[in-house]
Amino acid sequence: MIELTKREDQIMQIVWKLKNAFIRDIVEALPEPKPHYNTVATLVKILVKKGVLKSELIGNTHQYSPVDDFDAYREKQIGDIKEKFFENSFPKLVAHFAKKEKLTDDERAELIKIINSK
Amino acid sequence: MIELTKREDQIMQIVWKLKNAFIRDIVEALPEPKPHYNTVATLVKILVKKGVLKSELIGNTHQYSPVDDFDAYREKQIGDIKEKFFENSFPKLVAHFAKKEKLTDDERAELIKIINSK
DNA sequence: GTAGACCTACTAATTTATTAGTAGTTTGAA
DNA sequence: TTCAAACTACTAATAAATTAGTAGGTCTAC
Numbered sequence: 106m107i108e109l110t111k112r113e114d115q116i117m118q119i120v121w122k123l124k125n126a127f128i129r130d131i132v133e134a135l136p137e138p139k140p141h142y143n144t145v146a147t148l149v150k151i152l153v154k155k156g157v158l159k160s161e162l163i164g165n166t167h168q169y170s171p172v173d174d175f176d177a178y179r180e181k182q183i184g185d186i187k188e189k190f191f192e193n194s195f196p197k198l199v200a201h202f203a204k205k206e207k208l209t210d211d212e213r214a215e216l217i218k219i220i221n222s223k
Numbered sequence: 224m225i226e227l228t229k230r231e232d233q234i235m236q237i238v239w240k241l242k243n244a245f246i247r248d249i250v251e252a253l254p255e256p257k258p259h260y261n262t263v264a265t266l267v268k269i270l271v272k273k274g275v276l277k278s279e280l281i282g283n284t285h286q287y288s289p290v291d292d293f294d295a296y297r298e299k300q301i302g303d304i305k306e307k308f309f310e311n312s313f314p315k316l317v318a319h320f321a322k323k324e325k326l327t328d329d330e331r332a333e334l335i336k337i338i339n340s341k
Numbered sequence: 342g343t344a345g346a347c348c349t350a351c352t353a354a355t356t357t358a359t360t361a362g363t364a365g366t367t368t369g370a371a
Numbered sequence: 372t373t374c375a376a377a378c379t380a381c382t383a384a385t386a387a388a389t390t391a392g393t394a395g396g397t398c399t400a401c
Contacts (some may be wrong), residue, residue: 141361186304200337219318
C-alpha cells in the first residue's frame with residue numbers, strides 16, 4: 106500500500122483540491138514558512154515516482170495531477186480512521202459526529218434522506 | 224498541537240486499545256517484523272516526554288497508559304479527515320460511508336435514531 | 342549463589358524525510 | 372541582445388525518525 110509522509114500528504118491535499126497544479130501553485134498554497142521551490146519540486150518528483158502524481162508537459166513546464174485511481178489512498182485513510190477510532194463501526198462514527206456537530210433540523214432531515222437512499 | 228510520527232501513532236493505538244501496557248505488551252501487539260524491545264522502550268520514552276503517555280511503577284517495571292485528556296489527539300485526527308476528504312461537511316462524510324457500507328434496515332433505523340437524538 | 346530472562350538508562354548508528362544549493366535552459370521584456 | 376525570472380535536472384547537506392547496542396540492576400528457578 107502506498108504510504109505518504111507528512112509533507113507528501115500535504116502536497117497531495119493541495120493537488121487534489123486544485124485538480125492540477127504547477128510547482129509554483131503548490132508553493133503558493135503551502136502555509137508559511139513556504140519551502141524552497143526546489144524542495145517542492147523534489148517532493149513532487151518523489152510523488153511521481155511513487156505513482157500518485159502524473160505530469161504533463163505544458164509549454165515547457167510540468168503540470169501535475171493526481172493519478173486517477175489514487176482514490177484508493179483516500180479510501181484507506183478514511184477506513185483507517187473508522188478502524189482506529191470507532192472499532193470499525195460506522196454507527197459509532199456517525200454518533201460521534203452527530204454529537205459534535207449540533208445539527209439543525211434541516212440537516213437531520215438531509216442525513217436521514219442520505220441514509221435511506223440505497 | 225501534538226504531532227505523532229507513524230511509529231508513535233502505531234504505539235498509541237495499541238496502548239489505547241489495551242488501556243495500559245508494559246513495553247513487552249506493546250512489542251507483542253506489534254506486527255512482524257517486531258522491533259527490538261529497546262526500540263519500543265525508546266519510543267515510549269519519547270511519548271512520555273511528549274505528554275501523551277504516563278508511566279506508573281508496578282513492582283520494578285513501568286506500566287504505561289494514555290494521559291487522560293489525550294482524546295484531543297483523536298479529535299484532531301477525526302476532524303482532519305472530515306476537512307481533508309469531505310470539505311468539512313458531515314453530510315458528505317455520512318453519504319460516503321452510507322454508500323460504502325451497504326446498510327441493513329436495522330442499521331438504518333439505528334442511525335436515524337442516533338441522528339434524531341439531540 | 343549463579344544462570345537466564347527481563348528490565349532499566351544511556352548512547353549512538355542507521356535510515357528516511359526534508360531542505361535547498363548549483364548549474365544550465367528557456368522565455369519574455371527592455 | 373542581454374537581463375531577469377522561472378524552470379529544469381542533479382546533487383548533497385541537514386534534520387528527524389527509527390533502530391538497537393552496551394552496561395548494569397533485579398528477580399526467579401535451579
